[in-house]
Amino acid sequence: MAEIVVEIFARVVLEAVAVVITGAIREGIKEHRSKKSIVSSQKQNRSPTKHNRAVLIAASNITFGNDCERLVNIAFKTSQTFPNIMGKYGDVHRYLCEELAKHYPNENFHIIIGQNEKFGFSIDDGQYSAEIKQDRYNVLIFTTKQNSNTKFDTHDANSQMLFKWN
Known part of the structure; x- marks a missing residue:
């Protein structure tokens, strides 16, 4: 009889220890998930809105x-x-001109950058032309033929305008 009581007592103690360990593991997992979601929401709050x-x-x-x-x-x-x-x-104009000049x-490249709702364009004559559209901006890049005696004017009228990403 004493052996049976000892065996039952040992099983009860083992079950109690298992319950405590399982609870501690679950609590640790919950805490880890909670910390992870807090960190991920902080990362999301810090990162600026990314555009297409x-x-x-x-x-x-x-x-x-x-x-x-x-x-x-x-x-x-890079601008964002x-x-x-x-x-x-x-800054973007200068970067594009420098990179295109390498290839x-x-x-002679001309680059026009404008907000989508503010202008449209069409270029027909030129060896190279490209129209690129982003959800906020349109970019037009094209070449023109130039007389070697004519001075090339970059006309930086809007070069100091800031991009608005937010």
């Missing part, structure tokens, strides 16, 4: 168009992530 990628709408040459689309997406992503580096129209050194 810019897409190529039209191009005179698919390779040129794809190059422009890639460069515009890099510029816009690091507005101090590339937050103004002039097309004998061309």
Whole structure:
């Protein structure tokens, strides 16, 4: 009889220990999930609103168009992530001109950036042209023929305008 009582007592103690351990594990998992959701919501609150990628709408040459689309997406992503580096129209314009000049050194590029609701455009003559559209901005990149004796004017009228991502 004593053996049976000891065995029952041992089983009860083991069950109690198992319940305590299971409860502690569940509480630890709940706490971990709670911390994880707090951290993830803090990360979401800190990250700025990301806008859709810019897409190529039209191009005179698919390779040129794809190059422009890639460069515009890099510029816009950088503008959203690091507005101090590339937050103004002039910064993006300069970056696009420098990068395009590496691949097309004998061309004079003109770049027009504008908010979608404010203008539309169409370019017909030029060896290279591309129209890229993003949910907030349109970008037009094109070349023109230039007389070597004519002075090239960059006309930076809107170069100090800031991009508005939020």
